[in-house]
Amino acid sequence: MTNTEQGLTHVREDGSAHMVDVTGKDDTSREAVAVGVLRTRPDVVELMYAADLPKGDALPVARIAGIMGAKKTPELIPLCHPLPLGKITVDFERLDDGVRIEAKVRTRGATGVEMEVLTAVSTAALALYDMIKAVDKHAVIGDIRVLAKSGGKSGSWTVEEER
Structure with missing residues (x-):
């Protein structure tokens, strides 16, 4: 069975990695939503x-970091295609013991934006950690995942989020 038959689209027959050719795919509207959480002490949240x-002011810095992270995804993740990102949002929800980060990325292109939205959340979380580390070196970043995806050949899906 060949690598392609096994569903290994990023692996050539000789086993080496390569960037998938998306030039034959139609451009479609695509969107993805991801979340993550930075856990810290209640006094640090305050x-x-x-x-x-x-x-x-940590939140505006983290929002810009997340937007910049999404834009830089192909420079960070070797096999990601550069995409014309049409919209990037990064929002925060206050928790008693941290901050929930949610990002949404939209494009019109030949491949999805899951990696871009995950990079946005991750980069925003790292920026928040950087901003609070002077008062809490033990903050924890976690629960980063894609919650929803739409567009493309594989269609749309949504995950119910556990709170």
């Missing part, structure tokens, strides 16, 4: 939302 951290 400092974040009061914009009173030693490094400054």
Whole structure:
């Protein structure tokens, strides 16, 4: 059985990795949503939302970092295609013990934006950690995952999020 028959589209017959050829695919509208959580102490959450951290106002910095991360995905993930990203949003939900990060990325292209939306969430979480590490070196980043995807040959799907 060949690699293609096994569904290994990023592996050539000799076993080496390569970038998939998407030139024959139609451009379609595509969207993905991902989430992640930064867990920290309640007093640090208060400092974040009061914009009173030693490094400054964390949430706007993290939002811009997430947007920039999505844009830079093909530079970070070797086999990702550069895509014309049409919309990137990064939003935050205050939790008692942290911050829930949600990103949404949209494009019109030949391949999906799951990696871009995951990179947006991850980069935003890393920026938040950087902004709070002076007051909580033990914060934890986790639960990063894609919640929804639409467009393309494989269609749309949504995961119910556990709260």
